[in-house]
Amino acid sequence: MKTLDLRSWRRTPLIVALLGSLAAQAAAPAGGNRSAARRPNILLIIADDVGLDMSTTMYPGLIEQLARQYGPEGLKHPRHQMIQGLPPATPNLDKFARQGLVFTSVWAEPFCSPTRASILTGLFAAKTNVLNYTDPLTQHYTSFVQRLRDEAGYSTGLFGKWHLAGMPGNGAGFPGMKPREAGFEVFRGNMHAALKTYWDWDYMVQDDSTPANQWRMERPPLKSLPGIAPTSYAAVVQTADAVEWITRQEATRPDKPWFTWLAFNLTHATAQQQPSQMAVPNADTLGAATTAEMKACKGIFGSHEPGMCSGEAMNRAMANSMDTLIGKLLETIDRLAPDTYVIYIGDNGTPMYGRPNLDFIENMYITRKARGKGTTYESGARVPLAIRGPGIGAGRSSGEFVDAVDLFPTILTLAGLTPPTQVSNGDGSGKLQVDGVSLTPILQGKASAVRDPDRGYLMTESLNLMTNSTRQVAARNATYKVLCTEKVEPGACEFYNLTRDPLEEFPLDKPASCDAPGTAAEPRWHYCRLAGLLRTESFFATGR
Numbered sequence: 001m002k003t004l005d006l007r008s009w010r011r012t013p014l015i016v017a018l019l020g021s022l023a024a025q026a027a028a029p030a031g032g033n034r035s036a037a038r039r040p041n042i043l044l045i046i047a048d049d050v051g052l053d054m055s056t057t058m059y060p061g062l063i064e065q066l067a068r069q070y071g072p073e074g075l076k077h078p079r080h081q082m083i084q085g086l087p088p089a090t091p092n093l094d095k096f097a098r099q100g101l102v103f104t105s106v107w108a109e110p111f112c113s114p115t116r117a118s119i120l121t122g123l124f125a126a127k128t129n130v131l132n133y134t135d136p137l138t139q140h141y142t143s144f145v146q147r148l149r150d151e152a153g154y155s156t157g158l159f160g161k162w163h164l165a166g167m168p169g170n171g172a173g174f175p176g177m178k179p180r181e182a183g184f185e186v187f188r189g190n191m192h193a194a195l196k197t198y199w200d201w202d203y204m205v206q207d208d209s210t211p212a213n214q215w216r217m218e219r220p221p222l223k224s225l226p227g228i229a230p231t232s233y234a235a236v237v238q239t240a241d242a243v244e245w246i247t248r249q250e251a252t253r254p255d256k257p258w259f260t261w262l263a264f265n266l267t268h269a270t271a272q273q274q275p276s277q278m279a280v281p282n283a284d285t286l287g288a289a290t291t292a293e294m295k296a297c298k299g300i301f302g303s304h305e306p307g308m309c310s311g312e313a314m315n316r317a318m319a320n321s322m323d324t325l326i327g328k329l330l331e332t333i334d335r336l337a338p339d340t341y342v343i344y345i346g347d348n349g350t351p352m353y354g355r356p357n358l359d360f361i362e363n364m365y366i367t368r369k370a371r372g373k374g375t376t377y378e379s380g381a382r383v384p385l386a387i388r389g390p391g392i393g394a395g396r397s398s399g400e401f402v403d404a405v406d407l408f409p410t411i412l413t414l415a416g417l418t419p420p421t422q423v424s425n426g427d428g429s430g431k432l433q434v435d436g437v438s439l440t441p442i443l444q445g446k447a448s449a450v451r452d453p454d455r456g457y458l459m460t461e462s463l464n465l466m467t468n469s470t471r472q473v474a475a476r477n478a479t480y481k482v483l484c485t486e487k488v489e490p491g492a493c494e495f496y497n498l499t500r501d502p503l504e505e506f507p508l509d510k511p512a513s514c515d516a517p518g519t520a521a522e523p524r525w526h527y528c529r530l531a532g533l534l535r536t537e538s539f540f541a542t543g544r
Helices: 006-011 013-027 062-070 091-098 112-121 144-152 234-252 288-296 311-336 404-414 523-537
Strands: 042-047 101-107 155-161 186-190 203-206 216-218 223-225 228-231 258-263 341-346 385-388 396-403 422-424 431-433 458-464 470-476 480-485 493-497
Touching: 042 112, 042 311, 042 404, 091 311, 091 341, 091 385, 112 144, 112 404, 144 155, 144 258, 144 404, 155 234, 186 234, 223 234, 228 234, 234 258, 234 311, 288 311, 311 341, 341 404, 396 404, 396 458, 458 523, 470 523, 480 523, 493 523
Parallel strands: 042 258, 042 341, 101 396, 155 186, 155 258
Antiparallel strands: 101 385, 186 203, 203 216, 223 228, 341 385, 422 431, 458 470, 470 480, 480 493
């Protein structure tokens, strides 16, 4: 029998070609091409000052359920009619919510900066040390965007409001983490807490030509979108910038995944107070009903001239305008990259500033005075959250208690990375335990919960500069909530059953002592555990 010469066998052209083909098939992803194995694109959309009360049309049946719960057949609240108010028209977000999964019980921090810091780092506010809208996030913290870029090869772009670098007081510039320091390759937007106006604002840019700690200041450009005329209106510019960047990525780097953070300034009030801090958006960004409402109250489109329009009406118009622009963005995604994960969340509750035309809650909640944005009541912390994308069944809803902080591990998991359990602290001297929990088991339909209903907890904290630096914190588990103002003592704390009383109208009795808290079958155990967490884990523990 003749011995086969392996060296000559490998040199045979047909065999070489066959081996090459087999090797290519072994190396190729399932689906037979490189693109099929590309990590998924991820788009995060953050709405500004949009609480759940402004988003109830994304949650069919929610208002009706609350009306029954507090009405004559339920808790018999004397003002239960206030629940059925007038939310803004958001047809695009409503459709988006039906395409994926909505979370019905979501917390954020009560102010813009703390929530954004929690999303970026996976940490509650006491650990980020960002407790109000002036606090900067230091450059030592771990950003999930850095991991997407460096470990998973993502292109990363940020458009719109950043508000994590602190405030430029005393000519010191922005001392905290800038977008490129957080891992974004390009930033086009504004780092302030609020715009001067929606048409005259500082357009800040970071890209390859700027060091990570520096930026360019430009006039806002004129941008347009299909059906929308060229304008400097910030919401159009922000959306157009995101659309242009995503389109460029898909055209020039089709095999490279991208992550986009689009943060609207809508519906936040502006720094300029007269003639109004709220805007009457460009008419071509509004739906028919909202246009009619603005015309009826004689608001001047594309301006801060309110005519006779109320603050509530202008707030609805600003939300409707944002919805229109989100619809334009989603049209681009559906055309170019339909397998993208899209996440939409509000950054805190709807404002109740206690000033003329700056009180906006008129739906869902009963008690409104001294609540809303800046407080740790539900109306200050409860926000919308909806996610759609590959493997997420349409028309689904989850009642699990979740938090904006959970987006840190969720986004990393969706990108195919293993989220860290510990991250750097604020001065780089040690590690902190990550507070966020990945929501992917719920998104994939593999679990209905991600936290223990009794021992798991969420926390929201506020150092409210608008009310003489009031300190207020709250913690909750699946059913119960403890909210404390100024100190964690029974006289300064409120106790609620959020399953029975989600609008916090009927506080429970608090135990006189936690010396013998009992078991989880008793409400007193929950009060004692949650109050203990506030005492040891919130910013009260740091003495701030």
